Amino acid sequence: MITIGDIKAAQESLKDVVRKTPLFYSTTFSKECGCEIYLKCENKQKTGAFKLRGAYNKICSLSEEERRNGVVASSAGNHAQGVAYAATAFGIKSTIVMPTTAPLAKVQATKNYGAEVIQYGEVYDECYSKAVEVQKETGAIFVHPFNDDKVIAGQGTISLEILEELPDTDIIVVPIGGGGLISGMAVAAKAINPNIKVIGVQAEIIASSKISLIKNEIVTLPGVKSLADGISVKTPGDNTFKYMRKYVDEIVTVTEDEIAYGIFSLMERNKLVAEGAGAVCIAALLAGKIEVEGKKVVALVSGGNIDIAMVSKIIDRELVMLKRRISISVELQDKVGQLSSIITDIVALGGNVYKARQDRNWSSKGLEYTNVIFEIETQSKDHAKHIISNLEDKGYNLQVIEK
Structure with missing residues (x-):
């Protein structure tokens, strides 16, 4: 399993590539939740999401021989853009399999970063199967979005940034899909301060990681597309499951209504555009799903790649609901x-x-x-x-x- 040393090495590899994203205090959310809430804004990262960290760290680690046949990945959108960006930076061919339901903005952005895009299936797991076929046909290196130690180490650099700036953090709240992000962040956070709580948030309609931890075995759920499409994963990784079981304190779930309200609230109150997966942490806090009274809490806004037409629908819907x-x-x-x-x-x-x-x-x-x-x-x-x-x-x- 990776250590904080691996994560610090990843930070060194990424220092001239990724942005050190903003961490700011939200007065509005703090008053509402009865604690100090800080937002870590990975929606301001290059490619619009945290995924560049893990993808770049993985591709950076490949040998010249491994790079020769290119790389292939499967993604709902953010990992796709991260892999495409990193591959192009190293002059490597990239092929990305994305779901047919992926937001047009994510598909177009991935192409713009230099990747060949194949659209297949409706959820990540179907894309993954197709990507494995492409990998076998071409001999390309498969860059897994979460079940890979180099990727996990890259994502863990977010915790390093948080704790460099806010060392007395009590709780870090992180979105979970397959578990790569929370695995890396939890390893780093617990190594620096074992008393920090790392709490995951998953969409209620496809809470595969939460159910897997409850049952203490990896569980596969039926494929369902949540508004939080970036974390709509049927099966957590076997590798990430080990990290989550060891380091994650709790996983809570949020409904589709709560996710929509989270997106709306981030826009209206903090002028931040977040996709569904990027809004689940603040959604959980606003819904009272996590015990945070009197604590210093960092909520990760993991990405901002949301289709503009969906933003319009959410605004209209929330205005009516409220x-x-x-x-x-x-x-x-x-x-x-x-x-x-x-x-x-x-x-x-x-x-x-x-x-x-x-x-x-x-x-x-x-x-x-x-x-x-x-x-x-x-x-x-x-x-x-x-x-x-x-x-x-x-x-x-x-x-x-x-x-």
């Missing part, structure tokens, strides 16, 4: 001035009319009435209630439309 965008249907007399009057009333109550759609075809009261559907932006759930109750007090016949 009642900061509400829809109401109001019955009005179909005559001049009625529409402008209610809009004036809504604005006077602090609401912003986002959309208005009039259905003039039919009302139960007759043709002289019409139903108008309003989408209204509000400041909070309480503000939404205030608007609705005041409109009803003014005599408007309305219904709230639940989405």
Whole structure:
């Protein structure tokens, strides 16, 4: 098993390649969670995620003979970009197998870094099978995204950076898919301070590492695609399982709703764009899944490679879930001035009319009435209630439309 010496050697190999990413204190999240929360922003890393660390350290370790036939990898996106970047830096051909469901931004970025991309399957494990076929056909070196000691050592350099800057850290919270990231980070953290807790976070719908640790054996789950696609792994690695069993203190899970809220909260409160896997740590903290009161906690934002269309969907959805965008249907007399009057009333109550759609075809009261559907932006759930109750007090016949 690797030691902190291996991780420090990886840090030396990476010193002119990777960025030392920001670690900053979040006042907002700290107040909400009752502790000191710091965000380690690997979404600001080159290629947009931590994966460059492990991929580069692995490729750096290859001999000239091993590099001759190139490298092959399977990835949902971030490891793909890390391998492509590193391979191109060494002048090596890279072939990456990515799922058909991978965000377009990740696929295009991988190609832009110089890789040949093959899209196959829906989850990582299906990509892995295809990549093994390619490896056998070409003789290329397979760069595993997590079940490789050189990769694990590269990922562990994140803990070195954290503890150089914040040596009195009590808890480090880390996303888990196959386990490579948390394995390396846990080895480094525990070597520096054995009292540090290392806690993993996994998507509830595909919590293979958590279940494996509970059963004390490697478990394979059905392939399911989480919003946290970067950690949607059916089977943890046999190598990483040994590290997790020895060094990881706890694994908690988060729901898809909690992940979406984590992405939204990082954007709104800290102006950080995170992908699903990058948001699971703050999602777990906001959901109260980890005991952190009074502690100094570092939450890893592991990556920011999210499709912009998905960002738009999440923002719209969360605004509706938080009642900061509400829809109401109001019955009005179909005559001049009625529409402008209610809009004036809504604005006077602090609401912003986002959309208005009039259905003039039919009302139960007759043709002289019409139903108008309003989408209204509000400041909070309480503000939404205030608007609705005041409109009803003014005599408007309305219904709230639940989405």
